[in-house]
Amino acid sequence: MAAMVTTTKSANLPRFSIKTLMLSSIIVSIVGLLAFTVISFFVMSRTKVSGPLYQEIIRNKDLVADILPPPEYIIESWLTVHEVRLAAERGDKAAIAADKEKFVRLQKEYDERQVYWGKEPLSTETRTLLLEESLKPAREFYSIANNDFFPALEKGDQGATQAAFAKMATAYEGHRKQIDKLVTLANKDAEQGEKNTAVY
Numbered sequence: 001m002a003a004m005v006t007t008t009k010s011a012n013l014p015r016f017s018i019k020t021l022m023l024s025s026i027i028v029s030i031v032g033l034l035a036f037t038v039i040s041f042f043v044m045s046r047t048k049v050s051g052p053l054y055q056e057i058i059r060n061k062d063l064v065a066d067i068l069p070p071p072e073y074i075i076e077s078w079l080t081v082h083e084v085r086l087a088a089e090r091g092d093k094a095a096i097a098a099d100k101e102k103f104v105r106l107q108k109e110y111d112e113r114q115v116y117w118g119k120e121p122l123s124t125e126t127r128t129l130l131l132e133e134s135l136k137p138a139r140e141f142y143s144i145a146n147n148d149f150f151p152a153l154e155k156g157d158q159g160a161t162q163a164a165f166a167k168m169a170t171a172y173e174g175h176r177k178q179i180d181k182l183v184t185l186a187n188k189d190a191e192q193g194e195k196n197t198a199v200y
Contacts, residue, residue: 071109072117072130073179074138078172080106081145085165088153100150107142123189129182137174144168 069076080103087095117130144167152160 071106071113072134074106074110074141074172074175077103077106077110077141077145078168081149081165081168084150084153085161088161096153103145110138110142126182126185126189129178129185134175134178134182137171137178141168141171141175144171 080099084096084099084103087099114131114135122130144164148164149161149168152164
């Protein structure tokens, strides 16, 4: 009886020819390939240069750059020196101490970023502007601040303080000119990089 039941069940099962099975396999493969192609295209279109995700990343980086002072540009250090002078005029020793501490931190951040970029694969022109041409006046700026400006300020020597401030202004302007050149070069390189990547 058991054998008869098994035979009956087998007889009721659908039978497919080899041709049908092969055709089904081909169709499944084609559908899978098409699905993979569509998904890959969707992902690539979103992540490629100029794609939505790429634009979002660039937009966020630009926003941060617009909000935060850049460590490689000593403009915030220069602003802090102005704040120190104003605090000195008011006789606010607590503000002077706080601003000096801030100045030390900013110099440390600048030095750290110099080390970082020194290890990065930069173009020759970029490396020269960032690690040499803009660095030299920046170091002069910090040296004058630490060795002349702050000591004179603490002694109450207004003549020496003013002389040091004038020297720092010259060093800052020299640094700023090189930074302006660097920004122009970096924007040009970024634009060219996007064009080269878009080809692919």
